[in-house]
Amino acid sequence: MEKEESQQEIKFKKGSWKPEEDLLLTRYIETHGEGKWKTVSKRSGLMRGGKSCRLRWKNYLRPNLKHGEMSAEEEDLIIRMHKLLGNRWSLIAGRLPGRTDNEVKNYWNTHLIKRYPQCIKRVRSSESSSNKRKKVSHSPNPPTINAAQMSPHSSNSNGCDAGSSDKQETVTDSINSGSSESQKLQAISNGGCEGTVAYENPPWLASLDSYSSISVESFHEKGSEWWSWLESPLYFPEDIMYPTVLP
């Protein structure tokens, strides 16, 4: 049985999708709806794996998708969100109507990464200390957010800028190490910076019931409030995280 299926998988077609395949998939989903991708791949007549079907639909065929150049607003939001969430592309894409996680990821990797190389370092160093993919809610509701990744970056007069990979490591190290609960919370609420926090703490800190995550329920409840806060210029002063735009 398993052997049979694995043999069948070998027959799955790979590579670029042809217009007629797109049409088949679109018609099938319009009739039967999304989901059960394994079934889609079998019943639609496509010789494609379920994963491939899903990806094609989500990234290309789905209605209301935007293609083409990112607007300045979208780009700005990506930068802000990336600073906050790191490489959580699906979350970032969720705030960009019509854009997919793959598109955001590609855009970041091809366009923005050149302009903000200091940010790569920061994310990599932060991910190296918490490399495991963070839990994301299965429901369509907002996900669980890892508090370490949401830590606000303080303004500073003590070299504690948000672009500092060292400082980011300090935060995550502190959180991941065997520090006490209160020390961990301190590390988060200070954004890893000892001393003054020049910018107002984020509203979600008040809702933290543990150092590691914010509950789905509380995020759902307060989500829009937090997002609008996130999007405010106060939170990510451009001159701190991105002091220069490289030529």
Add this chain to the structure above:
DNA sequence: AAGCGACACAACCGCTGCTTT
């Protein structure tokens, strides 16, 4: 005009976590 390298984007792969049995 041909060859080559860089770039952009689509698609694949491996892994994780949730749901179902």
Add this chain to the structure above:
DNA sequence: GAAAGCAGCGGTTGTGTCGCT
């Protein structure tokens, strides 16, 4: 509670296109 199956995510790779020599 354990195992299996499935969906989704992020990293990586493959391929087509464009510009330069």
